[in-house]
Amino acid sequence: xxRAIPVLALSVAGLVPVWLYxxxxxxxxxxNEAAAAPETQQQPQKQAAPQTTAPxxxxxxxxxxxxxxxxxxQQQQQQAQTRTVSGPAVNxxxxxxxxxxxxxxTKITDVKALRAPNSNxxxxxxxxxRESALKAQSADIDTVSGATYTSEGYKQSLQxxxxxxx
Amino acid sequence: xxxxxxxxxxxxxxxVDLRDGDAVLAERAFAxxxxxxxxxxxxKPDSEVSRLDRGELTREELTPDLxxxxxxxxxxxxxxxxAFTAQVPGRGLDPCAVVKGWAVQRxxxxxxxxxxxxxxxxxxxxxxxxxxxxxxxxxxxxxRHPDLEDQLCVVLGVRDGAVATSALYERGQHIxxxxxxxxxxxxxxxxxxxxxxxxxxTTATAAFALGRDGIEWAxxxxxxxxxxxxxxxxxxxxxxxxxxxx
Numbered sequence: 171x172x173r174a175i176p177v178l179a180l181s182v183a184g185l186v187p188v189w190l191y192x193x194x195x196x197x198x199x200x201x202n203e204a205a206a207a208p209e210t211q212q213q214p215q216k217q218a219a220p221q222t223t224a225p226x227x228x229x230x231x232x233x234x235x236x237x238x239x240x241x242x243x244q245q246q247q248q249q250a251q252t253r254t255v256s257g258p259a260v261n262x263x264x265x266x267x268x269x270x271x272x273x274x275x276t277k278i279t280d281v282k283a284l285r286a287p288n289s290n291x292x293x294x295x296x297x298x299x300r301e302s303a304l305k306a307q308s309a310d311i312d313t314v315s316g317a318t319y320t321s322e323g324y325k326q327s328l329q330x331x332x333x334x335x336x
Numbered sequence: 337x338x339x340x341x342x343x344x345x346x347x348x349x350x351x352v353d354l355r356d357g358d359a360v361l362a363e364r365a366f367a368x369x370x371x372x373x374x375x376x377x378x379x380k381p382d383s384e385v386s387r388l389d390r391g392e393l394t395r396e397e398l399t400p401d402l403x404x405x406x407x408x409x410x411x412x413x414x415x416x417x418x419a420f421t422a423q424v425p426g427r428g429l430d431p432c433a434v435v436k437g438w439a440v441q442r443x444x445x446x447x448x449x450x451x452x453x454x455x456x457x458x459x460x461x462x463x464x465x466x467x468x469x470x471x472x473x474x475x476x477x478x479x480r481h482p483d484l485e486d487q488l489c490v491v492l493g494v495r496d497g498a499v500a501t502s503a504l505y506e507r508g509q510h511i512x513x514x515x516x517x518x519x520x521x522x523x524x525x526x527x528x529x530x531x532x533x534x535x536x537x538t539t540a541t542a543a544f545a546l547g548r549d550g551i552e553w554a555x556x557x558x559x560x561x562x563x564x565x566x567x568x569x570x571x572x573x574x575x576x577x578x579x580x581x582x
Binding site: 298307312316 | 349465482505562565574582
């Protein structure tokens with residue numbers, strides 16, 4: 171599902187030259203170049219690793235060619251101008267998706283999801299993990315989780331000390 | 337009345353710290369573990385698993401318990417693309433990775449059915465807890481440090497729940513990648529917290545079999561919180577992990 175967002179964003183990006191096009195514009199070439207390889211700041215989407223919890227994205231890729239996008243502001247001439255473009259709302263299997271793309275001239279500088287489904291599978295597909303350094307500690311505990319398979323290993327283990335302490 | 341007891345079953349030292357039950361109830365739990373060993377051990381020639389493996393039983397003739405265990409095996413095998421498997425090529429059927437957590441969870445359920453509300457059952461480092469050992473306090477489940485056997489790397493505070501750890505430090509390379517038949521690498525220790533030990537234990541083992549790919553895979557499993565140490569001694573943990581601040 172989350173993949174629909176970059177797909178939509180790129181679709182919108184692809185339409186930029188069309189929206190910006192005005193006959194006789196001097197910088198037409200620049201626009202096409204930018205559209206061919208847009209520099210985006212969006213985060214690369216992680217692959218949904220788990221097959222069991224990944225949401226179904228079997229629906230066809232949303233097409234952003236439907237309704238006309240709304241643009242603001244109206245001025246289109248200066249290249250360095252910041253423009254915000256809202257894409258069409260697209261219905262997908264998981265819900266409605268709509269993105270907003272901000273351009274600095276012809277470069278995409280920001281992509282926001284105006285509407286994105288927040289169903290459980292969507293969140294499950296991208297697990298949040300904290301990363302830290304391994305630390306060692308000793309503490310008062312009631313039991314030990316660890317892989318203890320042999321009786322010899324058990325005898326020397328913290329768990330044996332806990333079991334024997336009573 | 338409280339009972340503490342340790343017994344070696346399924347090749348594992350199994351301890352129970354039962355705070356509100358008697359020796360009869362504890363024995364019922366241990367008897368169910370011995371029964372699981374007799375039924376599912378691939379090392380006992382007359383076990384149901386061995387008889388199935390030799391072709392003496394068909395899938396239709398199996399007990400519902402073995403059907404459940406095998407369906408869990410199948411589910412995790414499919415979910416891990418075959419990295420986790422009960423049937424490594426060239427070896428016999430070995431559902432031990434699922435049986436251990438499944439059987440210990442069943443023993444814990446027997447304690448609960450017998451009226452116990454406060455206990456800690458530990459089978460070779462896989463833990464099921466219930467209630468609170470002291471009012472207002474959870475069971476403190478220390479996770480063994482992967483390098484230092486007398487140290488911990490985290491302590492979890494658990495009331496009703498299960499904690500399983502899959503790691504390499506003791507038996508050497510004992511987990512094989514079912515896709516290659518080779519020992520797995522990438523991770524040192526995978527700890528999974530869940531409601532049910534069958535889920536926690538199998539998820540930990542399957543994540544281990546996946547190597548580094550197992551980190552995100554395990555974290556994405558429903559109702560599982562993880563604490564994973566990779567070979568570079570980096571720790572990956574779920575925000576929902578019930579870390580106990582000592």
